[in-house]
Every structure is written in structure tokens, then in C-alpha cells.
Amino acid sequence: MLKLTGIGKRFGGLTALQGISFEIVPGSITGIIGPNGAGKTTLFNIATGIYPPSEGAVLLDGKDISNWPPEKRAYLGLVRTFQNIELFGKMTVLENVMVGLHTQSKSGIFACALRMPWQMSEERRIREEARKWLEFVGIPELENVEAGTLSFGKGRLLEIARAMALKPKLLLMDEPAAGLNSSETADLADLIKRIRDLRVTVGLVEHDMDLVMDICDSLVVLNLGTMLATGTPREIQDNPAVVTAYLGEAE
Amino acid sequence: MKSDKLKFLLFAVVVLAIPLFIPKGYLTNVLIFVGINSMLALGLNLLLGYAGQISLGQAAFFGLGAYGSGVLNTQYVINPWLAMALVAVGVAAFAFAIGFPVLRLKGHYLAMATLGVGVIAYISFNETVDLTGGPSGLSGIENLSIGSFVFDSDIKNYYLVWSFALVSILLAMNMVNSRFGRGLRAIHDSEVAARVMGVNARLMKVQVFALSAFISAIAGSLYCHVMTFISPTSFSFPVSIELLTMVVIGGLGSVFGSVLGALLLTLLPEMLRAFQDMDIIVYGLLLISMTIYLPGGLVRGIPALFRKIVPARGSHA
């Protein structure tokens, strides 16, 4: 599905990433872990096109998309959520999800202003579709609430609903469990599994090890901008280099 | 949705009925300009309030519309309605073209660039004397007409201008509550998230820039045919600032806020006349205090104030 080959990124003189190569297999849940400052979010930003890599290539289904802008990648079914949830705060919950259906609708500026009949029916369609996704994440009752007023947990769910509305092939989630309590985290694990059951490949940056070990099929470990290890959760758990990176040099 | 339609209908009825209830004369004349300013404010609000992109050069498009129609009307034989359409499309195309480099900028750089566009347009109006008459202005523009019906009185012009304003308002309301409008508002709230959702932020910003130029140009054409005389000072930097003020005071991201802002700022000099030379001071004070105490603009501030007062009364009862 998503293949990264030799990705490197420098900001000015600072090297944030170097020589990152791995692949996210279709239908899997792949976790990307590593201590703070390992470059996980930077990697996601490169994968989704928020900025281009300094070197290396990003391939999606074999296609080189390294220099594509995010909006173009979205049409290929690549979408993400954000660490600090990026909702459209002044829009309603339903409208947020409807933006997620942007790639599946096509009314332009004129059709919208003139209320063409086919635009009206398209509007009805995406409205229904959006409601479906709110139900999927379990917040249908909030549809008319302004998104900016949601609690952190609910906001997270909305962000996932919005991303799912895009009918992604690959969903990248940046620390979805951050700021959630344990019962919310459990619900999240359940939700991610349901997402996978819809045949959506998931990439996950996460600090919550229990969650990662529970749901991930394979893991990629980053440290200080380089790849430390890849493998199944079990392999990673037993990898001494990973343990050292996380716990510091053993005495 | 439904309530929006109702609001619009109500508003349209009020607008169409107003001339029947106000004393004939000067007020009708002022309300014509409220209509023109409403269109201008609406155009800017689509850009600023919905897409979150500032423009300090809005007067340029207004002026291009006015001079386009004015020059075509005085120096060439062309149907003024056709001219109006051609000019508006031309101005929109111009905005579309400069939109790509201009709207790549953000924040105060964008403010500066749009201001620059405004200054350059203003200087061009002044310097192309053969075409525009330069600083002395362009006179002899005809009133608009349909067949033998000439829009030559205040009341006729009132209905002319406000029908355009109402159509613009309706189209704008349609647009902001649809795929395109949602895209714009998404860009405003979080450009990065919007792009990740497949919203082509760059293109959309440029499109709405062109649309706002289009509306401003139509307003300009109407202005030149209503006034029958135009000169560059009506399209200078302070005019852009005044438009910005209308939008902010009326309410960012609100179609009716634009109208309210236009109404208030067009009538304000009237209300401040009692202060004589002090009016400029009162104007400045209003700008500051409104921004501090009514940041959502009048369109949100008044209902909020109302809600504050009404429950207070209810709790006593």
C-alpha cells in the first residue's frame, strides 16, 4: 500500500529524518512508535504531503507521490488525523463530516451558488452519508453542535468520522489515544479494529504501548530520526535496541 | 436551511417595501449607496469572513468595474448591460490571474500585497488620462435603461441596485451552505486539515477571490451608472479600509452582517453630523470599542446582548 524508500528530511541545518524505508501492508494496522522527538509526526507530514521529503520517495500503490500536495493524495484515498485534532471549529459536527465527503462530490462554485438540481441531490446524498459516519463513531446526537465546543474525546471521534467519510484506503492516525482516559482508549481500540474490518489499512503513531501491542499487526520503531527496528509487536518487545532506546542505556 | 430561506424572504420583503414607508427624498438616495456598499461588503466578506483571506485592495475591483463600464459607456457604442457583464467577467478573470501568486501569501504579507494591488489600480485610474479622464474624473455616463424605461430617479435606482444586491445575497447564501462554502470555511478554520480532506485550498481561495472581485465589479458598474460621474478618489485606499470596517463591524462570516455593516457605516456620517468636526474622532472610537467589545460584529453582538437582558428579566418574574 504505502511504501517509503530512503526518506530524509532536513529543516535548515537540522536533520529530522534520515534513511527511513518501510512498507505498510494492505489490510494491516501498522504502528509507528518511538520516543519523543523521534520524527514520527514529521514522517506523517511527509506521507500526507504537508511538506515534501528532502530525499527519498513516497509510493502509494506503486505510484510515486512524493511531490503531490495533500489534496491530490486525498483523491487516492490517503487521509490522516492530527495529534492536536484539527477540526473545523466554527462549523457544525455534521458539516465537518461533510467536508470529509469533498472528494466524493463535485459541485463547483457556480453549481453551488445557483442551486442546480443535481447539486441539491448531491447535497442530500452527502448529508445522509455524513450522518452514517457519525453513527459509525457513535456521536449522531451531536450533529448540530459547533465542532469547536466538543470535548477532546468527542472531537477525536469526529475527526475519525470525518476521515472515514473520505472512504480512505489508508488512514494515518497521529496519536489518537493522546488525552483519552482508559475507557475511551478501549473504545478507540474497538473502533480502530472496526475500521480495519472495513478493509481500511491503518497507520498509527502512538505512545500508548498497551494499545499498540493490542491492535497492531506490525510495528516500525524510530529513534532520533532513524529507523531502529521493524517487526511484529512480539519481535519488537524482545528487541534489545528498542528497549535501550526507550529505557536508556542499561547499567 | 429552511430558516435561511425564510430569513432571506423576510429580508427581501423588507427591502422592497422600505421605499413605501420612508419619507420620499434624501433617505432613498442614501439607501441606494447602502445597497452598493452591501454588495461590496458581501464580496469582501466571502473572502475574509468565510475563507479567512484579508484584502486591503478591494476598492481596486470596485474601481475597475466602475471605470470599465464608464469608459465603455462614454467612449464606445456598446449596450451598457452587456458592458457590465463583460467588465465583471474581465475583472474576475484578472483577479483569478493575480490570485495565484497573491493568495499564496499569508497574514500581513497578504494584506500588503492586496494593498499594493489597490494602490497600483488607483494610480492607473489617475494616470490613464485619455481613457479615464484622470484625476478630474469621467463625466457624461448614462443612466441604465431597459427599452425606454430609464433608471433616472432615486426610487428607480433603489430598486435597480437592490435587486442586484438581493440576488448577490441569495447566491452567496446558497454558496456558503454548500460544498464550495464548506470548503472555504474549512480552509479558514484549518487549512491543513481541509487540504488533507481533499479541499484544493489554493484553487478555492483564488476562485473566491475572483468571485468577490466579480461582485465588486458589478457594484462598481452600478455605481458609475447611478452617479453618472466617477473620479479616482472614490476607489482609493481609505475606501478599502471602510469596506473592511463594514465587514468587521457587521459580522465576519455572515451574509446579513455585511448588509448591516454597510447600512451602519453609510448612515454613520449622517448620525455623526451632530458632532461636526468631531465625527472623525467618534468614528475612530467606534472602530476600537466595537472590535474590543463586540468582536463577533453587530449581527452576533445584538442577539447576544438581547439574550443577556431578556433572561435577566425572566428570572425576576
Add this chain to the structure above:
Amino acid sequence: MKKLITVALVSFFVFCMASAAMAAAPIKIGALFSVTGPASFLGEPERNTAQMVVDEINRVGGIKGRKIELIAYDTGGDSTKAVQLANKLIKNDQVVAIIGPSTSGETMAVIPVVEKAQVPLISCAAAIKITEPVKPWVFKTAQNDSLAVARIYEQLKKERRTKIALLTVSDGFGASGREQLKAQASRYGIQIVADDTYGPKDTDMTAQLTKIRGVHPQAIICWGTNPGPAVIARNAKQLGINIPLYMSHGVSSKKFIELAGDAAEGIRLPTGKVLVADLLPKNDKQKKSLQSFIKDYQHHYRTEGDHFGGHAWDAVMLLRYAIERGGDNPAAIRKQLEATRNFAGIGGVFNYAARDHAGLTKDAFVLVEVKKKNWTLVK
């Protein structure tokens, strides 16, 4: 008995006259002046003067016993506002005539309004196109630019200076002057070798003057209003330019000398006679009007009355005499204004006619030169 009848009769007459006086509503005259904004240097003295003259007329009993009410609005130099306020004066205040606006741009914007409403307008702005072609309801008191240009060109011709450079401000005043300067040049055998402009808010014109110096003209004519020309005078001195420098009547006040300082020495400009009232010969027709204006203005506002205030003085006086002759009906006022002959005002001796609504000849201007920080007549 006889006595009683007399008393009754007298009291009856007194009663009648009193009620007649009470019934005589004031005559409403509208005024649009740009009291604030970039043209406030015009609008402020104009408003002050108009108010002063109206008060003076009312003090001596008004026009045939009726008081004048002056309704003056500030346009801020904005032509949209000028149009709105002209409408207000006509429709709400129902004035019989309008004085102003102060600038040519505003006047051109207001013309369609007054023409349609058929209310006489006496503009205080200078551009020639205000009254050319003649519009039935539009008159003006400010001298045409063309007259000022003619005054300068006559002098240049006399001194056999044929190559000149223009430096005009890029606003309505400068543009109108520039048009006239170019139009009349060939008639006087004058060749324009440089034609430059500057912005109203520019602070340094050495670039333009350097360029002008490079083409070696025999005189420079600068058309603008303060402070631009003062800056130009100083820049010219800085660059060591010592050919004659002519200014327009736009700077004909002491203010210019004050701003330009030493650099003002030797500068010439055409001006209305108000600047040099004391230097005029006793038999000058305008001398009486000029001296009374200067005295009154000094008395009311403790500062010197200028050329611009003079435009408003003339406008109010012209209206006064027109109303005295024909009553306060707008059409009658228009007719009587057109019939004005030999009115010696501040701006000149006015002779309006059906085909001339500007009413002045180039005698309205005198050419003055700054010498020792004061005006002297150029002979």
C-alpha cells in the same frame, strides 16, 4: 374719535407688518464644502466666509426683510458624499440654491443632481469644464484655470521665454491646470519640453526637478496646492535651479511663503486680487469689496482671509443680489444670476451671460512675485 381711529389704524398696520415679518420664513441656501479631508484648505475658509457673510446680511435685516438660513454640510472631499448631501439639501432641506462644492471632482459629480432638480449651483471650484459647455443651472465663482494660465503665458511671451517645463500635482486641480497649460501653449508660441507630475502626498521632488533641469527649460510652471509647491520651491533651491519658477493660484496665501521660507523668494504666481488689495490703485472696481472682506474676516476669525474664502464671498453675494432682484424661486434665481453684470467681487468683476457661467476675464488675475517674504505686483 379721530384719535381712536388713528390708534386703531396704526395698531392694525403694526400688526400686519409684524405678522408679515413673522410669516416671512427664512430663505434657505445650501452649501457643500470640503471642510475636512485633503481639500480642507479650500473648504474651511469657504465655510467660514459663507457663514460670516450670511450673518452679516442677516444683521442688517436680511434680503428684503427675510433672513437667510445657511445649511452647510461637510463633504470630506468625497464625491459620493457630495452627491448624497446635494440630494439632502434639495429634497429634505428644500434649499433654493447651493453654494459649492469646493473641488472640481465633487462639482462634476453633483452637476447631474442639480441639473435634474433644477436648483442653481454656484461652484467654488476652478476647473474649466464645470461651465464649459454651459449647463443651465451651474455657475462658478472660482476663476477658470485657463485665465491663470493665460496670465502666466502672457508674461512668458513678453520675456521671450519659449521653452518651459511643467510639474503638476496628480489630483483634480493639477490635472485641470495641466490640461490648460498644454492646450494654450501653442497660442503663445510656447514649447513644453518636460511634462512631469508628482503625488499630492509626495515629500521629495528632486527627481522630477533633476530631470527637468536636464532638458534646460527657460521657466518651470508648477501647478499644485500646499504643501507640494513649497517642497518644490525648496528642492529647486537645493538643486541650484535659477530659472523663473511659476506657481498656480492654488498657493496664493501667506501660508505658501511661510512653508517655502527663503526658497519662496522670486517665485511668481497668478492670483486673485485679494492678496494685493492694498497695492491696487484706488480706482480698481474690486477694491471696496476686497477691503471689506479682508476686514470682516480678520475681525471674525483672527486670521487673514484668502483667495478661497473669496469664492464663497462672491457666491453668497451673487445669490443675494439675484434674490433681491427676482425673489427666491430657483428658476428666478437662475435667471437673475445669468443677468449679473459688473458685480465687483473678490475673485474679479463678474459678468454672467447665457453662454458664460464663469463670468470672469483674465483681468481677474494679477501676477505677483514674492519679494522679502511679501507679495509684489509684477508689472
Add this chain to the structure above:
Amino acid sequence: MEFLKETMQFVISGLATGAIYALIGLSFAIIYNSTGIINFAQGEFVMLGGVITIFCITAFKLPILIAVAVAILGTTAVGVVFERLAIRPLKNATPLALIIITIGASILIRGLVMLLWGKDTQALPAFSGNDPIEVAGATMLPQHIWIFGVTLLVIAGNRFFFHHTITGKAMRACSFNRKAANLVGISVGRMVLLSFGISAALGSLAGVIIAPLTMTAYDVGVMLGLKGFCAAIMGGMGSGLGTVLGGLILGTLESLGAGWISSGYKDAIAFLILLLILFIRPQGLFKKGETERV
């Protein structure tokens, strides 16, 4: 030869005007750097400097040095009051709200000055006479030397203040990261107030030294403010050499534009070049590129 001489004069005149823009640009940058605010009332500080000086001289017959001091102190006070009354009460200030507020303040200040001191243009006598000085075939006035000198002093002063004093360093810290600055015990509020004060003082200083050349009136601030803003943008909104170079380039371009191409379009030329700079190097002419981080 003639051409060279003319060009020399264009450049000298341009540099002199540019130095004025640079000074105003610097005063813009000071507020921007410690608060992120573009102060549209900056031109009014410049105007106040000139107007108050002239007022002190004509009304109280104060010697010029004292008048200048009074003007700078007075304007500084205005800057401080402005920050207190209009900027500080604003909660969750968006850049737009700040633009509107500062525009409102500029209108207010202009209105007050108009009411207090009238609408007339006033001239200030030159500090050291009006005898032209010959430089490489071109001429300039003693006042120009004053302008260049003060600009140099201000650059040096700026540099010293922001890099070698505790307060200056604290202000820079605020500009980099307000939260962090707050955490290490810097009172951000005080720094903002201070930046308005310094900026107002600098603006009025510019206003004082240019008044003998350009004269002054209640409405001179608008255009000067815009040009200063241009200079600052060209220099990348830095408070150092970039802005000064930006101002000098802008002034020279204007002058050359007026001399070589068209005096009517000279401002248009300046703004067109500004637009091109923004399109090609939005971070300013002299700043190294920075990748925007998300």
C-alpha cells in the same frame, strides 16, 4: 556625463527619502517583533513627532532641543496609552482585529490632532540651515545628513539594545516564543507595553527630523506609514539592517522610477516591485528561507 550626474542626483535623493522610510520601517518592526502586530497607527506616531515639536516651538517658544524632547516623550506616552486602552483589553486578538483596532486608533489620533492643532501644514526650520551640500556632482541638504546620522545611530542603538541589554534580550525572547518567555519569568505584558513605547519614540524621532524637509500636518502619517510598512516588509520585518536596506532600496527605486520612467507611475513602480518581491521571496529580501512547520 549629464546622464551620470542626473543618476547620481536620483540616487542621492532616493537614499535620503529611503532613510526616512527605513526609520519608520524600523519602528514598525519593533512592535511586530515583540507582538506580531502590524500597527497601522505607526504613521500617526511619525506625524505626532513633527506636529508636537512645531507646536512647542510656536506656542511656548521652547528651544528646539527641548521641543523635540517634549515631542518624543509625548508620543511615547501616546504609544503607551494606546497599548493600555486599545491593545491590552483585546482578548484572543486575531490579526484582523488588531489591524482594525490600529486603523481605528490612527483615525482617532488624526482626528484629535486635527481638532487640537488645525488642518494647516506647518514647517519646522532646518536644524543646520538650508545651504546645499555638493556630493559627487549631486546636491543634498544639511538636513539629509541629520537623517542619515540619526538612522545610523538608531541602527546602532537597536543592535545594542536588543543584543546587549537584559530588557532587549527579554523582548527578543518574547518575539521567539511568548509562552516560553513567560515561563522563564519575563513579563510579556510589560514587554509589549515597552515595545509600543519604544516604537512610538522611534516613530516620532523620524517625524521630527523629517519635518524640516517634508513639512507636517495632521494627515502626513498615512502615506509615510505605508511606505515604512513597505520597507519593513521588503526587509523581512526584521529590526535590523534588512529593514534599513529595504527602505533605502524603496526610496531609490521611487526616485529612479520618477526620473527615468514616469513620475506619475513612480509609486506604482515601487509597489509593483514590492509585489514581485513578495511573490518571489515572501520572507523578505535578506532573510534566509524557512520551511513552514505544521
